[in-house]
Amino acid sequence: MPEMVTLTIDGTEVKVPKGTTILEAAKQVGKVIPHYCYHPGMSSPAMCRMCLVDVEGAPKPQASCVTTVMENQVVDTESSASVANRRGVLEFYLVNHPLDCPICDMSGECDLQDFVHAEGRDHGRSVEPKRVFGRDDFGGDVLFYGDRCVMCTRCVRFMSEVEQDERLTVVERGNRSVIDTFFEKGLDGTEWHGNIVDICPVGALVSKEFLHKTRAWDLDHTPSICASCSQGCNIELHTAENLVQRVKPRENLEVNAWWMCDYGRHDYEWINHGQRIEAPLVRDATGSSRTTGWKDALTSLLEGASGLNGTSVQIVVSARGSNEDLAALTKLQDVMGGGDKVFRVSQADEESALPGFPTLARRKDLGPNVGGAELLGISRVGESDGTGGLEAVKDHDGIIIVLGDNLEDQDETFGANAGLYVYLGTHECAATKAAHLVLPVTTFAEQEGTFTNHEGRIQRFWPALQPPGMARPAWLILGAVLAELSEGVAPRSAAEAFMNLAEAVPALRGLTYEGMGLSGSVSETAQHASLD
Amino acid sequence: MSDIPFSNPGWAGNTGEFDLTEKEVRGDDFVGDRPKDGGHPSGAGTMPYMLVDKDPDAPLFEGEYRQRFEKILTRYPDKRAALLPVLSLAQELRGHVSAESMDEVAGLLELSPAYVRGVTTFYTMYNKRAVGRYLVQVCTNISCNLCGADEVLQAFLRYTDAEMGETSKDGNFTVIEAECLAACGFPTCVQINSRYYENVTPADVAQIIEHLKPEGES
Ligand code: SF4
Ligand code: SF4
Ligand code: FES
Ligand code: FES
Numbered sequence: 001m002p003e004m005v006t007l008t009i010d011g012t013e014v015k016v017p018k019g020t021t022i023l024e025a026a027k028q029v030g031k032v033i034p035h036y037c038y039h040p041g042m043s044s045p046a047m048c049r050m051c052l053v054d055v056e057g058a059p060k061p062q063a064s065c066v067t068t069v070m071e072n073q074v075v076d077t078e079s080s081a082s083v084a085n086r087r088g089v090l091e092f093y094l095v096n097h098p099l100d101c102p103i104c105d106m107s108g109e110c111d112l113q114d115f116v117h118a119e120g121r122d123h124g125r126s127v128e129p130k131r132v133f134g135r136d137d138f139g140g141d142v143l144f145y146g147d148r149c150v151m152c153t154r155c156v157r158f159m160s161e162v163e164q165d166e167r168l169t170v171v172e173r174g175n176r177s178v179i180d181t182f183f184e185k186g187l188d189g190t191e192w193h194g195n196i197v198d199i200c201p202v203g204a205l206v207s208k209e210f211l212h213k214t215r216a217w218d219l220d221h222t223p224s225i226c227a228s229c230s231q232g233c234n235i236e237l238h239t240a241e242n243l244v245q246r247v248k249p250r251e252n253l254e255v256n257a258w259w260m261c262d263y264g265r266h267d268y269e270w271i272n273h274g275q276r277i278e279a280p281l282v283r284d285a286t287g288s289s290r291t292t293g294w295k296d297a298l299t300s301l302l303e304g305a306s307g308l309n310g311t312s313v314q315i316v317v318s319a320r321g322s323n324e325d326l327a328a329l330t331k332l333q334d335v336m337g338g339g340d341k342v343f344r345v346s347q348a349d350e351e352s353a354l355p356g357f358p359t360l361a362r363r364k365d366l367g368p369n370v371g372g373a374e375l376l377g378i379s380r381v382g383e384s385d386g387t388g389g390l391e392a393v394k395d396h397d398g399i400i401i402v403l404g405d406n407l408e409d410q411d412e413t414f415g416a417n418a419g420l421y422v423y424l425g426t427h428e429c430a431a432t433k434a435a436h437l438v439l440p441v442t443t444f445a446e447q448e449g450t451f452t453n454h455e456g457r458i459q460r461f462w463p464a465l466q467p468p469g470m471a472r473p474a475w476l477i478l479g480a481v482l483a484e485l486s487e488g489v490a491p492r493s494a495a496e497a498f499m500n501l502a503e504a505v506p507a508l509r510g511l512t513y514e515g516m517g518l519s520g521s522v523s524e525t526a527q528h529a530s531l532d
Numbered sequence: 533m534s535d536i537p538f539s540n541p542g543w544a545g546n547t548g549e550f551d552l553t554e555k556e557v558r559g560d561d562f563v564g565d566r567p568k569d570g571g572h573p574s575g576a577g578t579m580p581y582m583l584v585d586k587d588p589d590a591p592l593f594e595g596e597y598r599q600r601f602e603k604i605l606t607r608y609p610d611k612r613a614a615l616l617p618v619l620s621l622a623q624e625l626r627g628h629v630s631a632e633s634m635d636e637v638a639g640l641l642e643l644s645p646a647y648v649r650g651v652t653t654f655y656t657m658y659n660k661r662a663v664g665r666y667l668v669q670v671c672t673n674i675s676c677n678l679c680g681a682d683e684v685l686q687a688f689l690r691y692t693d694a695e696m697g698e699t700s701k702d703g704n705f706t707v708i709e710a711e712c713l714a715a716c717g718f719p720t721c722v723q724i725n726s727r728y729y730e731n732v733t734p735a736d737v738a739q740i741i742e743h744l745k746p747e748g749e750s
Contacts, residue, residue, distance in 0.1 A: 160647075169650030182645035183631050 007073040022064035022075055023051055033077050034086055034115045036152040036201045038065035041258050041357070042161050048152050049089050050115070054079040061085055083119060090120040096131045096175065098147040106203030108216035112150060133178050138168075139186025140193045141208050141262065146178050149204035155179060155196040162259065162356030163192045179204070191352055191362070194265045195258070198248060209266065210246045222464035223250055223518055225451050227320055227444055228264040229348075230365040232453030234519065235260060237268075237445055237464040244268045244445060244464065252519045255457065259354060261362045271445045271465070276426050278469025281438035289438075294470060298477070301437055302484055304420040305336060311398030311419060312339035316390060317378060318404030319345040319367025322449030323458065324497035325441075325474035326369070327504065329403050330376050332482045336399065341378040344405060345370055346386035363454050368444070371452030375507055390414070403474055404441070407431035424474050440471035447473040448494035450516070458511060459520030586627030588662060592636045597625055601640070611641040615651055619658055628659035656710075664699040666744055668692070669710035669723040676712075679719035680733065685709060687737040688722070704745065 002017035009022070012029040023033050024040070036048035044065045052061035056074035061081055076082060093112060101107040133146025153170065156179065160166040167187050171180045187193040197205045219238040226233040226247070233256035236248045247268050249260035280297030283289040313333045317326055330341060345367040353361035370380075382389025387409035393400060394414050400421045407414060410431035415421035423435040432438050444451075446467040450458050475497040476490075483490035491497040495513040502508040507523050515521055593601040600621060608614045618641060622633045629637075629652050638645040652658045659667065670676075670685040685707070689696060692705035699706045715721035718730035722740075729740060 160644075166644035166647050169644075169646040171650055171653040173654045180646075180649070182635070182649050185645065 005069045005071050005073075007069050007071070007075065009075045010077055016069055018069070020069050022053060022055070022062070022067050022069055022073075025069050026064065026075070026077060031077055033064050034111070034119075035065055036111060036150050037154065039154050039157075039199055039258075042154065042157045045153060045157075048150065050086060052085045052089075053077045053082050086115065086119050087121060090116050091124060091126075093150055094120070094124050095126045095128070096147065097150075098130065098132075100148070103212075104145075104148065104203035105206045105211060106148075106200075106216070110203055111201035112148075131175055136180070137186065138181055138205075139188040140190060141266070142187055142193055142197060143206050143208050143211065144179060145204050145206065148202050149179055150202055151177060151179075152201060153179075154199045154201070155205055158196050158199060159187075159190070159193070162195070162354065163190060164355035165190050167193075168196075191262055192259060192354055194262045195249070195260070199258070207246065214240050214245050219245060220464070221248075222462050224445065224461040224464060225368060225453075225459050226260060226264040227368040227451075228267040228362075228366060229261075230319075230363040230368060230370045230454040231256065231361060232368060232451055232457060232459055232520075233260045233264060233360070234459065235264075239464050242466050243272045250518075254519065255453070255459075256360045257357050259357060259360060261352070261354075263362055271443055273427070276468040276471065277428055277438060277440040278471065279440065280470065281428075281435075283436050283438075294472070294477075297437060297439060298481055298484075301420075301422060301481060304436055305399065305485075308399055308419045310337060312396075313337055313399040313401065314339045314393045314396045315341050315378075316393055316400070316402045316405050316407075317341070317343045317373060318406075319343055319365065319370045319373055320444060321369060321373075321404045321474065322444060322447070322461075322494075323369065323372040323375075323452055323501055324449050324491075324494055325403060325478070326372055326376050326378065327501040328475040328478035328482065328497065329401060330378065331500075331504070332478050332485070333401070335482060335485050339398070340392065341376070342381040342389065342393070343367075343370075343373045343378050344382040344386050344389055345380065347384040365454070368453070369451040371454055371456055372450075375452055375456075375505060402435075424477065426471070439477060440469060441474045441477065442467040442471045446471070449473070449475070450498060450520075453520075455522065456507070457520045457522045458508065458516060460513065460516050460518070585665070586625070588626045588628070588630070590625045592622055592625070592633065592640065597621065612643060615641055615643065615648065616655075619648075619652055623658055628662050630660075630662075662699070663706040664694075664704050666705050666724050668705055668707045669713070670707065671711070671713045671715070671719070671721045671723075672709045673712035673716075675716035676719040676721055681720040683734045684720045684722065684732050684737065687734040688741075691737050691741045705741075 004015050005018050006013060006015050007025065009026050009029050010031060014025055014028050016025045016028060023035060023038060026033050033051050033053060035051040037046065038044050038051060046063040046066045051064045053064045054076040055062045094116065097112065101113060107113060136144045136146060138144050156168045156170060159168045167181055167190060168179055170177050172178060181187065194207065197207045218240045220240065221236045221238055224235050224237045226235045234250040234252040236250050237244050238246045238248060247265050249256055249258055251258050279291040280294060281289050282292050282297055282300050313336045315329055315333050317329060333339060333341065345365050347364045348362065348366060351361045351364050390410065394410065395417050397417045398419055400415050400418045403424045406425060406427060407429060412430045412433040414431035414434060416434040421435045422437045422439065423432045424439045424441045426441065426443060428438060444461055446465045447463050450460050452458050475494065479490040479497060482488065491500055498513050502511050511521055511523055601618060604614050604617045604621065605611065618637055619629055622637055623629050626633060634648045634652055635645045638648040653660065668688050670681060670688060672681045672685060688707045692700045692707055694700035694705050694707050697708050710723060713721045713723055713728065715728055715730055720732045722729045722732045724744065
């Protein structure tokens with residue numbers, strides 16, 4: 001137990017561990033002291049002078065980002081000196097600021113805009129012409145609008161302390177100082193530089209990909225999990241018009257802190273991909289197919305399966321399926337008679353860790369739920385590019401159920417010999433031609449559920465988009481079939497589906513949906529394993 | 533110039549086992565003998581002639597310069613700390629610190645080029661562009677200004693036939709403004725390469741320039 005210190009901030013008493021800064025302590029009483037240069041994930045240069053507060057007994061205002069708490073300290077963040085300080089500092093920030101909010105991507109989520117709006121002067125008093133830098137392409141996904149910069153050096157410190165590839169610097173001095181790269185050698189080739197756009201408190205660093213795409217206030221933010229590798233970074237999906245517009249990291253000190261990799265950040269277009277399967281498709285004996293409703297589709301599934309009692313059931317799943325989806329399918333497979341369970345996942349050549357936070361790495365497995373698949377006894381097959389490995393399934397004459405794998409490397413003979421071939425996915429392709437049933441399922445962005453990351457941490461994600469047409473989560477579809485076959489009760493929510501799963505899989509026992517909350521939990525078995 | 537160790541005990545760099553020669557302290561700007569005629573009252577010509585042609589393509593670092601570079605490294609706990617003197621050495625050799633020089637120095641000191649660029653551009657005494665044989669820095673800060681620095685500056689521009697901040701066509705002169713040179717008691721102060729010229733008036737300028745022009749040119 002760390003030594004605790006009691007102090008008073010704006011009249012409220014608060015107890016924090018010794019060594020905490022006033023700025024962090026103030027967060028505990030719900031007070032965010034305005035700041036630019038401070039970021040909890042990096043060193044504090046105390047250079048922006050926004051965070052000065054009155055401390056009783058101190059001769060002058062103290063920088064709350066570096067001043068640590070003391071017993072019985074009395075801090076006033078709203079004293080006339082503190083407010084006057086912020087007002088004055090903000091006026092200086094605006095001396096050269098272009099005030100181009102109407103065309104600035106940061107508008108609506110900008111700390112300069114917010115702070116000035118809250119406490120700045122109505123009108124600036126500077127009559128001098130403004131200094132003009134213009135904009136600069138920093139390479140990678142980053143565009144720099146020099147005139148908007150408040151010189152907090154967060155971006156410089158991220159590159160030197162966290163990514164540890166010092167590509168950025170402050171060049172020149174005084175009011176000519178500006179952030180720059182080494183001439184033409186920009187950020188190209190770095191793998192985490194998207195984070196500097198996130199931590200830039202103003203619109204000086206913006207994402208080229210997001211540039212002028214939509215306004216910040218039109219975006220809905222949904223907590224989610226990155227589906228691009230098995231690290232399981234906590235993210236937010238920012239959506240508008242039922243499309244993912246961008247992806248931002250979400251704080252979770254156990255997994256990704258405040259960061260995410262550029263690969264994951266930009267790998268979301270597949271979620272927006274159109275031409276989805278929108279309605280169940282049933283193919284009859286003559287080979288002609290028709291779209292139909294769910295009731296009819298599931299009835300044909302049950303009919304098809306009933307004639308095939310005793311044959312083995314081969315399943316192919318994707319590492320992008322949620323724990324609930326995969327569990328529903330493996331359970332159904334057991335009830336129908338059992339068989340092989342396989343998944344395929346593409347792999348990167350190597351892991352790339354973030355040097356300043358090395359527990360975060362873009363993992364080799366480029367799927368979010370390899371952990372979940374393995375926990376459910378599904379085995380990995382195929383090549384490292386996610387192809388092959390389905391020779392045994394392809395010509396199987398019993399039942400084949402494919403969930404989520406897009407089978408891009410397969411041709412129309414896939415499943416042609418099967419007694420029953422059910423395809424649950426998002427897009428049709430050559431290999432779905434022979435399927436007796438093609439059922440539309442939702443992506444992780446359209447449903448609620450959980451993924452298990454590389455260290456066995458189970459993390460929840462929430463629906464950010466409306467699913468197309470009749471697409472439903474796989475756990476719901478398969479749960480209904482299962483309930484019919486085993487005369488049980490189908491789960492009505494993702495939480496119920498998870499409960500069923502947690503009861504069935506010893507490794508997950510004791511975990512609850514509520515308990516996981518926003519930051520997930522590690523199952524006890526995984527914890528024991530890591531202790532051994 | 534003699535190679536007797538530079539013996540100013542007050543100079544901070546000259547402590548412990550490091551015996552520095554005058555050349556190591558002042559660089560290559562001072563060569564030749566002191567002129568016999570006493571030179572110009574402003575100081576022009578009273579010191580050894582200050583001219584060694586810079587070679588922008590000289591390698592970093594070879595021979596004598598390599599030895600000086602190695603010596604600099606021994607004076608600091610790590611390579612990063614040696615950055616300023618190493619940049620000065622590069623500038624002494626090449627006349628200015630170009631992007632390529634920054635990159636090479638970064639390589640020598642195991643630093644990132646961007647960091648070296650940040651440091652180089654922070655200090656005005658590093659020339660980021662090539663300059664003429666003589667870099668004329670006219671102080672236009674307050675004391676000098678009150679004593680007519682602007683006119684002195686204009687006179688230098690006129691006599692050298694150079695644009696402000698640019699190099700004259702013959703490659704001899706680059707004239708720039710400088711902030712206080714800490715010689716406020718002797719305004720106007722003009723620094724030409726590493727020499728101070730004090731109490732300069734517009735009337736002195738023609739003569740100073742004559743003193744500086746290489747023999748044979750006029
Ligand atoms: S670009 Fe942004 S993060 Fe970087 S110093 Fe400027 S304001 Fe700060
Ligand atoms: S490290 Fe993995 S989980 Fe994190 S953002 Fe990158 S791809 Fe996504
Ligand atoms: S946040 Fe404290 S000085 Fe910048
Ligand atoms: S003002 Fe010119 S030397 Fe000080």
